[in-house]
Amino acid sequence: MKQLLAATLLGTTAMVASAQGGGPTHDPAPAGVLSLSAQAATEVPTDVVHMTLAAEQEGAEPGAISSSLSAKTQEVIAQAKRTSGVQAQSGGFTIYPSNDKNGRISTWRGRAEVILESRDFSAVSKLAGQLAGQMQVQNISFSLSREARHAAEAKLTEQAVASFREKAQATTKLFGYGSYTIREVQVSEAGAVQPMPRMYAAKAMMADSAPVPVEGGKAQVTVTVNGSVQMLK
Template sequence: MKSSRLKPALLCCLLAGAAPLAAAEGIQLNLSANAQRDIANDQITATLYVQQSNSQAATLADRLNRITASGLAQGRAYNHVELSSGSYSTWPSYDKNGKISGWQGRSEILLKSKDFTQAAELIAKLQQTMLLEGVQYGVSDQARRRAEQDMIPEAIANLKGQAEVAARALGKNVVSIQQLDIGQQSHGFRPPVMMMKAAMAGAEANVSQPDLQPGQSQLQLQVSGKVELK
């Protein structure tokens, strides 16, 4: 029977070849970092609505349509404000016996603008016949893209800094970044306070303009990568 043991000379050669291979192997780290900016909100969105009730569905619909159409028409005078129709619905009201006793309806107008002066003026006009459901502030697509371009180099520099700290702790050197993923921005909104100014002289109705204070949003850009150390 042939022996299955390796000859001493052959075994020495295999061990000698394995040592340089193990020494040549590096360490790969999966790291992530981010950069953040406080950006002034430069865009406003608002929802205004009218809600009424009537015993006749057709009469109710006519009133909702007239008020909504009038509001949209008023918006055409403000070239820096975008108005569009929002949700529209009608539903029955029931008496104690479960029979339809009338109808209710609601119609919305959506407002969007980067001009806070025009937006405040138009909101005040629309509030003569409609109710304001809510106002939201945010960062426009253009401002977001500019902020992202500024944050990408900073986020990558932060990732490299983490790699260098890890390399020193392990007694290694940073060889290269093998893979880099740039994530989407996350948003941390800082709600502003909306106050009301005193009514302006000569105003068409007793609705004062809202004092819009847009505040800021915090944008954050994430990057992750695979770093090789040797």
């Protein structure tokens, strides 16, 4: 995995408060406080695919369209659930009128969706091809599983914390101090999946009973450590 480490020195704070004549006296703010930020990031292959299938129908009776699309949705979900490693659930379901130039309803249109999710890219690819006669692929997206994300975050946390400590020690010496103690620290995680080109989804829609091409991308996982230390002589 390609890894990137970055540590950023945010600045130092050294303040001394003095009492004003005749005014209230305040305790001096601590001097030699150093604020730091360290970050570790890596790219991890996405391991979960989300595929949206859809069917559309047109007719004179909205009830008939609704019944037909409902039956097709149930059939597709049932077939998908018989495929090992694939999860399926219903998605959007709409029935709406289409008007003529005079504003009168000329026909009715309906659309039903089924959403597939799997870590087995080969299985869902083959299934989508088999279902092409009933529902076609409309969109494909990818994500990182919880297990993969947690594993990446665990390694990155070690790296970010080590980077924070190293930066704190090195910067403390630059300011003429001998050591430091940690005042406060926060650890946060973030992640983003690289978007899939739209042409890929459009190409998948044209698949006819053949397996739909499914290839995941990369997800970037980042761990950031923010905090402050008290520099000591």
